[in-house]
Amino acid sequence: MTNLNxxxxxxxxxxxxxxxxxxxxxxxxxxxAVTSLFDALLVVLKEIxxxxxxxxxxxxxxxxxxxxxxxxxALFVILGLAFQRLGIGRTLSANLLTAIVxxxxxxxxxxxxxxxxxx
Amino acid sequence: MHIxxxxxxxxxxxxxxxxxxLRKEEEAMSxxxxxxxxxxxxxxxxxxxxxxxxxxxxxxxxxxxxxAATLSGAVLIWLTYVVGGYxxxxxxxxxxxxxxxxPWPFAHNLVMESKEHxxxxxxxxxxxxxxxxxxxxxxxxxxxxxxxxxxxxxxxxGLGMEGAGAVISMGVKTALLSKPV
Numbered sequence: 001m002t003n004l005n006x007x008x009x010x011x012x013x014x015x016x017x018x019x020x021x022x023x024x025x026x027x028x029x030x031x032x033a034v035t036s037l038f039d040a041l042l043v044v045l046k047e048i049x050x051x052x053x054x055x056x057x058x059x060x061x062x063x064x065x066x067x068x069x070x071x072x073x074a075l076f077v078i079l080g081l082a083f084q085r086l087g088i089g090r091t092l093s094a095n096l097l098t099a100i101v102x103x104x105x106x107x108x109x110x111x112x113x114x115x116x117x118x119x
Numbered sequence: 120m121h122i123x124x125x126x127x128x129x130x131x132x133x134x135x136x137x138x139x140x141l142r143k144e145e146e147a148m149s150x151x152x153x154x155x156x157x158x159x160x161x162x163x164x165x166x167x168x169x170x171x172x173x174x175x176x177x178x179x180x181x182x183x184x185x186x187a188a189t190l191s192g193a194v195l196i197w198l199t200y201v202v203g204g205y206x207x208x209x210x211x212x213x214x215x216x217x218x219x220x221x222p223w224p225f226a227h228n229l230v231m232e233s234k235e236h237x238x239x240x241x242x243x244x245x246x247x248x249x250x251x252x253x254x255x256x257x258x259x260x261x262x263x264x265x266x267x268x269x270x271x272x273x274x275x276x277g278l279g280m281e282g283a284g285a286v287i288s289m290g291v292k293t294a295l296l297s298k299p300v
Contacts (some may be wrong), residue, residue, distance in 0.1 A: 021262055025251045029265070032247050036240050043236050063208055065235055069200075072239050076246075094261020098268050105244060105272055109237050116232045 021094050027083035028076070029097045033104035035076040040111035042068060047119060149210040156203040157284055163195035163245065164277040170252065171270040177256040177263050185256065185266075189249040192273065196245035200238065207235065218290040222297050226290025234283040241276045244269060 021029075046054045046064060057064035083089055092100075170188035173181050211231075218227040248269050256263040 020259070021251075021265070022254050025254075025262065025265070028247055028250050032243055035243060039236065039239055065207070066204070068236070069204075069239055069242075072243065076243050094259075094265055098261075098265045101244075101247075101265070102268050102272060105240055105276075108240055109276070112236045113229075113233045116229045 021092075021097060023084055023090065024080070026089045026092055026097060028080035029101050030083055030089040030092070031076050031080035033100045034079055035072055036104045036108040038075060039068070039072050040108040040115075042071070043112050044115050047115070145210075149206065152202060152206040152210070156199060156206060157281060159195055159199040159202060160277060160281055160284075163192050163199055164274055164281075166192035166195055167245070167248070167270050167273045167277065170248065171267060171274065174252070174256060174263055174266040174270060179255065179257060182255055182257075185252050186249065189252040189266075189270075192270075193245045193249050196242055196273075196277075200242050203238075214287075214291050217294040218287070221290060221294025223286075223290040223293045226287050230283050230286045230290070234280060234287070237276065238280060241273065241280065244276070245273050248273065 046057055046068070054064055057067040060067045061070065089097075166188055170185060170192055173185040173188055177185070215227050215231070218224060218231075248266065251262060251269060252266050254262060256266060
């Protein structure tokens with residue numbers, strides 16, 4: 001008998017719910033959202049802290065943008081794997097994850113462009 | 120003084136000319152990279168449009184094509200990043216100085232600064248797309264919606280990057296044209 005009240009969490013990663021997303025999709029989607037907001041925040045922080053944070057980022061790899069890229073990609077991968085291991089985000093619906101991914105991309109881009117517009 | 124003017128300088132020593140020849144080679148290299156970077160970007164956009172079309176018409180027979188399209192898009196975005204990043208780190212300083220002294224300083228202060236950072240988001244998004252598209256979409260409308268949304272974001276942001284590149288080029292051009300002859 002089909003359990004009509006089954007939630008995606010109860011169905012597990014191999015569930016048959018057509019709206020159920022895979023673990024990698026869910027965890028790396030959440031990781032993208034966090035990383036994109038981290039990127040936007042880092043842009044603001046490094047530009048207003050030229051003598052400390054920006055100087056350190058330049059010293060780390062020779063250019064602040066390279067350090068920024070390395071930090072961003074590393075955070076995306078580490079958070080995605082950590083969320084998978086910890087089971088974070090597994091109950092999110094596909095529509096909510098879509099909204100989170102699109103919203104975080106839009107907000108992060110807006111923070112970056114808005115910052116450079118006024119800075 | 121522009122490099123072309125230095126070559127016309129008859130008082131230049133052979134050592135200086137060799138140095139100038141090397142600089143001219145570097146300039147040519149810079150121009151070639153500047154053409155490869157947006158060309159790869161356009162190819163990445165086209166691959167992602169292909170992925171978008173495959174996701175809109177999701178069917179079992181099309182699944183390998185969706186995987187191929189999203190993977191090509193991700194690889195091309197990474198190549199765009201590597202080539203553009205190399206140019207940015209090695210050659211952009213001279214253009215930046217020109218732009219900042221020219222009539223369009225916003226081409227660097229706003230457009231380039233935004234472009235180089237928003238591109239990092241685009242890179243992550245394009246890398247994430249094949250992860251979402253890997254499983255069959257025809258039986259999973261939620262995943263299909265997510266693929267369509269991400270592919271559309273990649274295409275729109277990619278087009279924005281191309282436009283930003285054009286503004287930066289115009290920033291250099293207006294700076295050079297504004298110099299007295």
